[in-house]
Amino acid sequence: MTEATIQSNHPQQAEAFLSNMKRAHWHDQALWFVREKRDKAALGVKEWEALREHASRIKTYTLSKLPTYLEQFETEANKRGIQVHWAKDGEEHNRIIHEILSKHNVQRVVKSKSMLTEECHLNDYLIEKGMDVIDTDLGERIVQLANEPPSHIVLPAIHKNRHEVGELFHEKLNTPKGESDPTRLTHAARGHLREKFIAADAGITGVNFAIASTGGFVVCTNEGNADLGTALPPLHIAAMGLEKLVPTPEDLSVFLRLLARSATGQPVTSYTSHFLGPRPGSEMHVVIVDNGRTGHYAQNEFRRSLSCIRCGACLNTCPVYRRSGGYSYGYTIPGPIGINLAPHRSLEKYHTLPFASSLCGSCSNVCPVKINLHEQILLWRQKLYNAGVVSPAKRLILGGMGKMFTFPGVYTLGGNVFRGVMSLLPVGVIAKLTGAWGKQRDLPPIPKESFRQQFQKMKGHE
């Protein structure tokens, strides 16, 4: 099951997720727990808000000079002996990586987490070419063994409980039946993955931050898998979205203070690894990937979402994500940031996503780089309406409402008729009329008088 095979229909897939309310509630709580850890960590840094503002300004500035910084990065990386490649799209990215691997006669590849390679479906591509590709982040290994994509960008297996992981490991890694202790399961995976690290011919990582002034790049992990995966074999390939740049190491310090605190509430990840050049006797490659990003960049009103540092805080806080799960979005990156990225790929295919939001704004409030996520979601809704991609029923209602609001007389009359009719209808009929909205909710009791009537009355009493 990959992104390509999942149809993106948020309400339909959210409904499937919600068919098991106990599990949905558990998922909601698990993510809220992470959100609370983030709050505690943020409160521990007195200058937190100033730090967010600073990070936001560095990113906006860097984006404004992106081509210049990309060239600087390339020049400096080359000086360090890092080979830089450029890929227009996912297909080219996969081809370049495969070519490098083939040149080195690579059979076994170990990967650390990279949402970009998920986006490009690199694993499927390499496996089809006969290579053995192992995801080494524990969460990613779990979903890989289950033949599923990650359901969260930081916590790939957050949708699975310990018993399901235990079952999976029993089947695939031969752990004792019924074993569900996270420590014992993790240590079983440690043994299994150590063999893979030792046997690997090449390591592939993502890039958290690339530094323009010095040419190196940084990968953050808690497990140390990016380090093990690249310290042993003689070949390291890093896949990098073209927006991952920071101008200097000094700028990097700002983002490293925000990233882990926003993601999991840790003050920093266990390992903040700086890959500054190939080890003696090895090769290091960076593939800079566009895959729709230049088109996104060209849209000024949406450009800020290219500042994202993939911490996942907007997922953890989102009331819709927590209650509908990562798969309901049908896109590599779910949650509020995914809603903002997916339509750049296809407005048509992802047209339900901008409606998977209550527009409460919590995502924008926790975002470490202050992306105006909920405002951009609203912009997407407007785009969808203007592009005619909204469903006919929604279109009719929105169009009708729009007209009605411009004629106060029609509005007053409409309100009176609505109150009259609704008070006469049986509950069952009302539930039908409210559609998807009314599935889990009742309408509040219909007031006898409109607000205007109540207001006039109160004014009379004064």
Next chain:
Amino acid sequence: MSSRNYILQALRNAQNNAPELQHPGSFDQAVLFDDPVEQFIESVQVVAGTPVICADLKECAQQIEKHELFREANILCNLEPNWNFSASQKGSGKEWMEVNEQDDPHSFEKVDLCIMQGQFGVAENGAIWIDSRFVAQQAVLFLTQHLILTVPRQEIVQNMHQAYARLSFDSAYYGCFIAGPSKTADIEQALVIGAHGPRSLTVYLIG
């Protein structure tokens, strides 16, 4: 057109005479700790490391030799330049590997304990900087079952801003902030120590 030029051209076309933005400069609003060393010790614990305070390197060596991890270790590596463990441990049945003499990083697969000097520590998060100038094969730091880092007390900086002000990447091909042992919470958010790398990190603060 090459993909490189296509991408750079597309970005340049999209910049369309936007007003010139200014870099916001250095971040100067960081609130400093009254006692960064105290904070560092606390932060090491937050990231699941074990801090130990020693008066000097001699006391540190004695403490390490008494440590359970040390006594039980069969294969060890020493990257603490100020102390010659191997001399003090001759005839103990322990095998000492000279890290910077090994060409193949796989040779560290069976290492039980690695001892290394960190360059400096960061008070706000317990991270300790190491780089390839002092360890040619970084693999040993991740293959070892347990890791001990020593940090001189006077080498504690307040925060990441101060940390990067100290760093130049000129002569290293690898560098890392290490904060605690290898860990994961990928199964039901339950914290497990010892994911792929070291199962423990002990930090000896010296001085």
